[in-house]
Amino acid sequence: MHKQDVTIYDVAREAKVSMATVSRVVNGNSNVRKSTRDRVQSVIKRLHYQPNSVAQGLASKRTTTVGLIIPDMTNMFFAELAQGINDIATIYRYSIILSSVSNELMKEEDTVQSLLNKQVDGMIYMSDRLSPAVHEVFDRTSTPVVLASTLDSDGDLQSVAIDYRKAMKQAIELLYQDGKRDLAFVISDYNATINVARRIPVFENFIKEHQLGVPRIYRDVLTYDQGEKVFAQLQQEHVDGVIVSSDLAAAGIINAAKSAGVKIPEDFEVIAAGSTKISDLVRPKLTCVRSPLYDIGAVAMRMLTKLMGDEELTHRKVKLPFSFVKQETTLNR
Amino acid sequence: MHKQDVTIYDVAREAKVSMATVSRVVNGNSNVRKSTRDRVQSVIKRLHYQPNSVAQGLASKRTTTVGLIIPDMTNMFFAELAQGINDIATIYRYSIILSSVSNELMKEEDTVQSLLNKQVDGMIYMSDRLSPAVHEVFDRTSTPVVLASTLDSDGDLQSVAIDYRKAMKQAIELLYQDGKRDLAFVISDYNATINVARRIPVFENFIKEHQLGVPRIYRDVLTYDQGEKVFAQLQQEHVDGVIVSSDLAAAGIINAAKSAGVKIPEDFEVIAAGSTKISDLVRPKLTCVRSPLYDIGAVAMRMLTKLMGDEELTHRKVKLPFSFVKQETTLNR
DNA sequence: GGCAACCATGCAAACGTTTTCAAAGATCGT
DNA sequence: ACGATCTTTGAAAACGTTTGCATGGTTGCC
Numbered sequence: 001m002h003k004q005d006v007t008i009y010d011v012a013r014e015a016k017v018s019m020a021t022v023s024r025v026v027n028g029n030s031n032v033r034k035s036t037r038d039r040v041q042s043v044i045k046r047l048h049y050q051p052n053s054v055a056q057g058l059a060s061k062r063t064t065t066v067g068l069i070i071p072d073m074t075n076m077f078f079a080e081l082a083q084g085i086n087d088i089a090t091i092y093r094y095s096i097i098l099s100s101v102s103n104e105l106m107k108e109e110d111t112v113q114s115l116l117n118k119q120v121d122g123m124i125y126m127s128d129r130l131s132p133a134v135h136e137v138f139d140r141t142s143t144p145v146v147l148a149s150t151l152d153s154d155g156d157l158q159s160v161a162i163d164y165r166k167a168m169k170q171a172i173e174l175l176y177q178d179g180k181r182d183l184a185f186v187i188s189d190y191n192a193t194i195n196v197a198r199r200i201p202v203f204e205n206f207i208k209e210h211q212l213g214v215p216r217i218y219r220d221v222l223t224y225d226q227g228e229k230v231f232a233q234l235q236q237e238h239v240d241g242v243i244v245s246s247d248l249a250a251a252g253i254i255n256a257a258k259s260a261g262v263k264i265p266e267d268f269e270v271i272a273a274g275s276t277k278i279s280d281l282v283r284p285k286l287t288c289v290r291s292p293l294y295d296i297g298a299v300a301m302r303m304l305t306k307l308m309g310d311e312e313l314t315h316r317k318v319k320l321p322f323s324f325v326k327q328e329t330t331l332n333r
Numbered sequence: 334m335h336k337q338d339v340t341i342y343d344v345a346r347e348a349k350v351s352m353a354t355v356s357r358v359v360n361g362n363s364n365v366r367k368s369t370r371d372r373v374q375s376v377i378k379r380l381h382y383q384p385n386s387v388a389q390g391l392a393s394k395r396t397t398t399v400g401l402i403i404p405d406m407t408n409m410f411f412a413e414l415a416q417g418i419n420d421i422a423t424i425y426r427y428s429i430i431l432s433s434v435s436n437e438l439m440k441e442e443d444t445v446q447s448l449l450n451k452q453v454d455g456m457i458y459m460s461d462r463l464s465p466a467v468h469e470v471f472d473r474t475s476t477p478v479v480l481a482s483t484l485d486s487d488g489d490l491q492s493v494a495i496d497y498r499k500a501m502k503q504a505i506e507l508l509y510q511d512g513k514r515d516l517a518f519v520i521s522d523y524n525a526t527i528n529v530a531r532r533i534p535v536f537e538n539f540i541k542e543h544q545l546g547v548p549r550i551y552r553d554v555l556t557y558d559q560g561e562k563v564f565a566q567l568q569q570e571h572v573d574g575v576i577v578s579s580d581l582a583a584a585g586i587i588n589a590a591k592s593a594g595v596k597i598p599e600d601f602e603v604i605a606a607g608s609t610k611i612s613d614l615v616r617p618k619l620t621c622v623r624s625p626l627y628d629i630g631a632v633a634m635r636m637l638t639k640l641m642g643d644e645e646l647t648h649r650k651v652k653l654p655f656s657f658v659k660q661e662t663t664l665n666r
Numbered sequence: 667g668g669c670a671a672c673c674a675t676g677c678a679a680a681c682g683t684t685t686t687c688a689a690a691g692a693t694c695g696t
Numbered sequence: 697a698c699g700a701t702c703t704t705t706g707a708a709a710a711c712g713t714t715t716g717c718a719t720g721g722t723t724g725c726c
Contacts, residue, residue, distance in 0.1 A: 007712055018676045023714060033674060053451045054396060055712035057387040058681045065451075068431070074416050079407045086406070086433045095451060098401070098431040100419045118386045118398075118428060224614055251614045258616070281557055281584045281615060283591070340682055351706045356684060366704060388682035391711045 006047045015043040026051055057119060065095045066304060067115035067123040072102040076247075076276040077293065078126055081148050084297025085124055092305045094121070101127075109133040116141055122304045124297075126150050128192035144307035148300035149291065151193040158313065160300040162322040164198035167289045170324050171243050171271045172206045174287075178331045180241030180269055181212055184234060186253070187245045188222035195245070203243070227252020235260060240268055247274030251282045254329060270329040275322075284328030291322050339380045348376040359384055390452060398428045399637060400448035400456040405435040409580075409609040410626065411459055414481050417630025418457055425638045427454070434460075442466040449474055455637045457630075459483050461525035477640035481633035482624065484526040491646065493633040495655040497531035500622045503657050504576050504604045505539045507620075511664045513574030513602055514545055517567060519586070520578045521555035528578070536576070560585020568593060573601055580607030584615045587662060603662040608655075617661030624655050 008026075012019045017040060024032050025040040032040075043049070057063040066089060070078050082098075089096050097120060099111045106114075108127075112134055115123060122144045125134075130152055138145050138157060147159035175183055185203045187195050200217065207215040216237060221230045227249030234242060234253070244250040250272035254264060262268045264284055272279050272288040279286035299318055306313055326332060341359070345352045350373060357365050358373040365373075376382075390396040399422060403411050415431075422429055430453060432444045439447075441460075445467055448456060455477045458467075463485055471478050471490060480492035508516055518536045520528050533550065540548040549570060554563045560582030567575060567586070577583040583605035587597060595601045597617055605612050605621040612619035632651055639646055659665060 008714095009712080019713080020676060020678095020715075021674085024675090027714085031674065036674075050446065050450050052391075052712055053447075054387055054390040055681090056714075058385075058391050058683085059712075059714040061681075061714095063387060065430075072416075073406060073419070074409065074412045076407065076409065076412075079409075079412050083405075083407050083433065083435070086431070087436050087438065090436060090438045095447070096431045097398075098419070098429045100416065102416070103420050103423060105420065105423045113383065114386075114428070117383050224610065248610070248614070255614065255616060277557065277581070278614070281581070281588065281611070283588065283616060342682080352683080353685080353706060353708095354704085357705090360684085364704065369704080385682050388711090389684075391713085392682075392684040394684095394711075 006049050008049070008051065011040065011043050011047060011049050014047065015040045061119070062121055063119045064093060065097055065118070065120050066301075066308075067097050067099060067112070067118070067120040069099050069101060069108070069112060069115070069123065069125045069127065071100070071127050073098075073100050074102075076278065077149075077274055080276065080293035081126055081297040081300075084294035084299075085148065085301040086297075088298045088301035088305070092301075094305070107133075109137050112137045116143060122146070122308045124148050124300055124304060128189050128194060130193060144304060146300045146304045146307070149293070149296050151197060153193050153197050158303055158307070158316050160296050160303065160318045160320065162291050162296075163319050164194055165202050167273065167322055167324070168199045168202040168243070169206070171273070171289060172203060174324075174326075174330055175241035175243070175269055175271065176206070176210065178241070178265070178269055182216075182238050182240045183207065183212060184216040184218060184237070184239040184242045186218045186221045186227075186230060186234075186242055186249060188220065188249070190217070190219040199245075221249045222246050224248045224252040228256045231256035231260070235262070241271075242269070243271045243273065245273050247272045247276045247278040247286065247288070250274065250286055250288075251278055254282060254284065254286070265328065265330050269331070272329075279325070279327070287327045287330040288325050289322055290325050292320050296320055339382045341382070341384065344373065344376050344380060344382050347380065348373045394452070395454055396452045397426060398430055398451070398453050399634075399641075400430050400432065400445075400451070400453040402432050402434060402441070402445060402448070402456065402458045402460065404433070404460050406431075406433050407435075409611065410482075410607055413609065413626035414459055414630040414633075417627040417632075418481065418634040419630075421631045421634035421638070425634075427638070440466075442470050445470045449476060455479070455641045457481050457633055457637060461522050461527060463526060477637060479633045479637045479640070482626070482629050484530060486526050486530050491636055491640070491649050493629050493636065493651045493653065495624050495629070496652050497527055498535050500606065500655055500657070501532045501535040501576070502539070504606070504622060505536060507657075507659075507663055508574035508576070508602055508604065509539070509543065511574070511598070511602055515549075515571050515573045516540065516545060517549040517551060517570070517572040517575045518578075519551045519554045519560075519563060519567075519575055519582060521553065521582070523550070523552040532578075554582045555579050557581045557585040561589045564589035564593070568595070574604075575602070576604045576606065578606050580605045580609045580611040580619065580621070583607065583619055583621075584611055587615060587617065587619070598661065598663050602664070605662075612658070612660070620660045620663040621658050622655055623658050625653050629653055 008019050008022050011022045022040055025037050073079055101108050101111055124146050126148045127150050145157055147157050149161050204215045218230050231253045250270055254270055257264055257268055272286040275291040275293055279288040341352050341355050344355045355373055358370050406412055434441050434444055457479050459481045460483050478490055480490050482494050537548045551563050564586045583603055587603055590597055590601055605619040608624040608626055612621040
């Protein structure tokens with residue numbers, strides 16, 4: 001059996017109508033007499049006709065396809081977001097073209113451009129860092145884009161996220177209230193927009209305001225192993241409270257701390273910001289900032305459907321509430 | 334700026350050649366004089382021409398797109414597989430259309446059919462269970478399909494996996510050698526092909542051969558919470574050695590065991606089969622069967638590229654070696 | 667019964683490429 | 697300088713839909 005055995009033309013011939021009418025039936029156009037519709041539909045069923053989406057895309061200039069740019073799908077943070085996006089996309093009958101840009105095989109802007117060439121109706125972009133080159137492509141195109149859990153410092157793109165400043169503030173205040181004074185911030189990517197524009201300023205301000213010395217920031221700590229390793233440094237510097245952007249790294253840190261015989265949370269507090277399940281399955285359970293990742297994805301995709309359908313958007317920037325979960329790596333009161 | 338501002342026709346006009354020649358240049362056809370090629374290429378650059386993939390797809394009947402059917406991308410097991418697939422796909426310049434079928438919004442066979450309508454050049458399918466309805470669609474189409482870490486009991490589809498029987502056997506033998514006699518098997522989906530056709534028979538046979546009573550199988554244990562919960566039952570039944578198909582569930586079980594004051598591995602041994610990072614970040618670290626997930630994905634995708642390129646396949650069924658990692662939830666010797 | 671208004675249908679031109687075939691140009695040996 | 701051969705090009709027909717426009721058929725109203 002060949003790839004395309006039966007076309008709209010075959011259906012038209014068998015049903016003794018024109019292609020136009022078959023097309024109308026397929027697309028649920030109401031301007032077809034009931035009897036005709038029934039006849040066409042029965043032929044469609046009999047011949048197992050399936051419309052060729054590529055031809056539809058070319059003729060209609062709509063592909064019912066959206067592009068998804070994701071840094072790393074093995075990162076649960078992004079996987080969770082993607083799931084929310086996927087579910088809403090499915091509801092609205094959009095397919096997802098996935099571009100994981102973790103590998104360095106292709107430049108990100110080329111990946112985005114390739115999505116555009118595929119004539120996607122819209123795109124959802126997630127990343128720690130929105131590069132100028134990518135931003136430029138977004139500016140050039142008329143295809144709608146929504147950022148999911150991604151910060152746009154230039155500020156003209158639609159986005160869905162949480163209030164990162166507030167989350168950071170809440171975290172550091174808790175450490176301070178718990179009496180910790182030698183605080184550190186452990187991040188994966190120093191240049192991530194979210195860090196540069198939000199978290200680091202809040203952290204540094206707090207340190208300065210409370211005269212806690214020089215702000216200690218540890219970079220490039222993303223994986224479990226990197227977390228384990230950085231603990232030695234933290235200990236050397238007598239850090240007693242730390243905020244960690246990656247859950248995996250936080251897990252590494254607490255496991256290393258336990259091995260070193262350090263008492264958590266009495267002598268060492270940890271707050272994670274990764275928002276993944278990991279915070280609940282390590283012991284002690286991680287106190288953490290938890291973004292509603294699934295919802296962020298879902299809302300972003302819903303926004304995109306509106307943009308693609310020329311509906312009006314009430315808000316360009318949506319901020320969803322996050323929760324701050326106090327668990328076992330901070331003192332409870 | 335509009336979606337498609339410049340077409341192949343514009344380039345042809347500006348470069349004073351025919352569309353055919355531009356097409357040749359774009360596709361790297363060597364039958365173009367150098368001077369012509371250069372002229373066309375400079376026009377392409379000047380006009381920022383980008384070929385419309387949809388039109389290319391329609392005309393050439395190749396979309397350079399593959400479909401990926403995945404049960405749940407928030408499951409690290411599948412995410413890891415997908416990453417391997419993605420990387421190889423990128424190398425060969427294929428785009429991925431993602432279909433996460435976790436939600437019940439769409440029947441799986443319809444999802445697959447929709448991928449086919451999109452004219453994907455090939456598909457990679459992963460699942461715990463390959464339903465007859467889906468299998469039928471695969472049989473009907475000429476589009477190549479490769480199964481990744483998925484068992485086809487009918488046995489006619491190409492696939493990449495590990496030797497599940499051997500893995501199961503190794504696991505249960507270890508428990509037995511460690512002196513455990515009250516063994517249990519904890520699985521997420523009782524009807525998963527991999528369980529029905531491979532693991533359960535091996536488990537039941539072993540129990541029978543060694544006269545260990547009635548085989549204890551606990552079903553529907555996939556999540557962390559379900560793992561925590563099932564531990565109570567395991568304890569009640571005095572189980573002292575358990576094989577768990579899901580890492581997340583295994584984590585729940587050991588955490589519950591620790592809370593209950595049960596000594597691992599002295600009084601209770603656990604072997605996980607999920608092959609994810611989770612086994613290393615819980616304490617005690619999980620002894621586990623580790624599938625080379627990334628490689629399975631990569632090999633599957635490589636096989637698919639061969640099938641799509643009409644290359645000959647040396648093996649229809651590929652079995653990759655797995656590793657059996659003894660860690661802290663079994664006695665070490 | 668006549669006219670307006672509307673419905674249902676068909677025709678044919680898009681949509682932006684690839685690809686086949688034939689023709690035109692270049693190269694070369696003699 | 698002449699075919700023969702090979703390379704480079706262009707014309708036009710696909711590919712399988714959608715859609716604007718025209719047309720013929722119905723219905724409704726007075």
